[in-house]
Amino acid sequence: MCLEHLTRTWLPPTRPLLIECESDSAAGRQWMMMSLEHLTCGWLRQLLIVLLKLCLAFAGPLRSLNGTECAAKGPASYILVFTGHWSPQAFPKQYPLFRPPAQWSKLIAVSHNRHFRLWEEGATASTGVQIFAELGLTVELMKEAKDARKGRAVGAMYRTAGIPNGIGHSSTELLMQPRSSLLSLMVKMIPSPDWFVGVDSINLCEGNQWKQEVTIDLRPYDAGTDSGFTFSSPNFPSSPQENITKITSQMPNHPANSFYYPRLKELPPMASLRITRQSGSPDRQTSMSNHILPNSISPQRFSVTPLDCEVSLWSSWGLCLGPCSRGGVRHRTRYILLRPANAGTPCPELEEQAECVPHSCMKLQ
Template sequence: MELLICLWLWNVLELFSLTAPTEGLPVLPCSSEAASYSLVYKGKWSPSAFPKQYPLYRPPAQWSPLIAVTHNDQYQLWQLDSLASPGVREYAETGANATLTQETEKAKNKMHSIAEFFKASAIPSGIGQRSIKLTVYPTHPLLSFMVRIVPSPDWFVGSDSIILCEGNHWKEELTLDLYPYDAGTDSGFTFSSPNFATVPQDKITKITSAFPNHGANSFYYPRLRHLPPMARLTLRKLKRWQSVKTPAIKLNFIPRGRETERFSETPLDCEVSTWSSWSPCNRECNQFGTRRRTRFIHTKPSNSGAPCPELEQERKCIPRNCFW
């Protein structure tokens, strides 16, 4: 009897599932299961790709700890053409993430817009890599991250709201080339500029080879249409049995006899100062003499950049301070 009742209930449930309306039922953007990813961040900030003012010491070129957040569309870690939050400002200027952590915890508790907060350790050179494992949930299928450029006034690389689902399934792999951004909170032009707050605060902007359009800008390369990528992010979906091991850092050196990786070479033209004033004429009255003016080199050329122009000029002259 119990077996007959069970069979009858099974048939009723099956019939209901076939005839029940689907209208109004929640539709998940991705698979109903969470997905695990390997996140690999690779710094490509080399002196050949970015020869202008490349930081060699105090401190040398390096990367801060990576900050990543999985979230839904009700939250944004940072956004282009928007003002940076106090936490983003602190992180972009100093690399500290205490305020940013508080902001994400507050959003998680009040709006339930954040699923997880992740952090990868710093890279002590411009070239190197770090990897972490992260979990993404169907209700929080977006990923945002930041890595501060060290040293810099308030510059960073990152991406805002990467969509990890495609149709109704998780993406298997994603690779992004990364370029510099200005947080809009510090007005320095060079990697080693002193702290000079931007008042009022500007919006977050993308730094390009022509913007800011100023010769002192460390990323100003007028001969380039686009900057080479400073870094690369790779996300790979993991099988359930896979794990992620943090690889050893690739330090910024070239082994004897070969190169571990070929980086693009950016031509850097020579940059010189303006001319000095002409010197006084170096002869007595009624005699032809010469006067000189000079200029000095701001930036030496590299990677087949334009050579320096002449640094000294002479002209014939007759003294004008004569008395008859």
């Protein structure tokens, strides 16, 4: 439809134009008379077409983090298996044995697109992430995901039961859609100030194909909301709040840190993920949420972590016992802070003696 009424409103009165055109006929050149009104109407039509194309481009399918769009034709069903490897052999320092013993919280997973982040290394933790990392409560974190789902940034949310030991399995079924092919998840370490393991925005779609299997080793993160150094540290809020950071064998660089293993280049994996695509139609498969698959899981073997003995500083020298001139001795002691494990450096001597000096003599009665 020509928008002549718009051109009459917006443009001044028109006058005829002569436009020279070259025809395909044997007659050769032809002259045409066209009004500026009709020419303007054609330009407006082209402008509307361009604007329509731009609108469709911006309203098109969302692109994933790596800049490629998931072009899979349909959904894909996966089984996600979380395996904890938090053992006293791999992590002997201050390993929690009671009140409470080492264990894992519920797993919370979210499928989403590039407009949502459950958590992000180097960024500040949201309120939901803070509550989950400190207390293991999922209500606020799930609320944040539900709010994002209203804007179509989140596809689905999943939870699994917790694991009562440091070593164990939990699993759930995932139904991934092309419009939300990214997956993020978190699991809190219990006990800990605000430590967790997880993944941020892994893409299960590659081009027009869903990936068949993804395996990932997981290492601990600090949510930056609590300043505790050890598994059993009391609640001590970080002020100001810090960013989410990865915990390494030397960061935080403090001997009191439960993950401080200066002899290691990197920490062993605390847990691992295996995400396996199921064959067949997702609509006809039986739900396997929170179903443990013991026969299909082969336990991973990691080398044990050597733990060196740690001792206190020496006490002050005691008074000299015995003759002040010759034969008298004085003593000092220290005690064990951390016993060695897994062929770590043994403890040194805990008592030392030296010859008396005259000003510290004490005559025996």
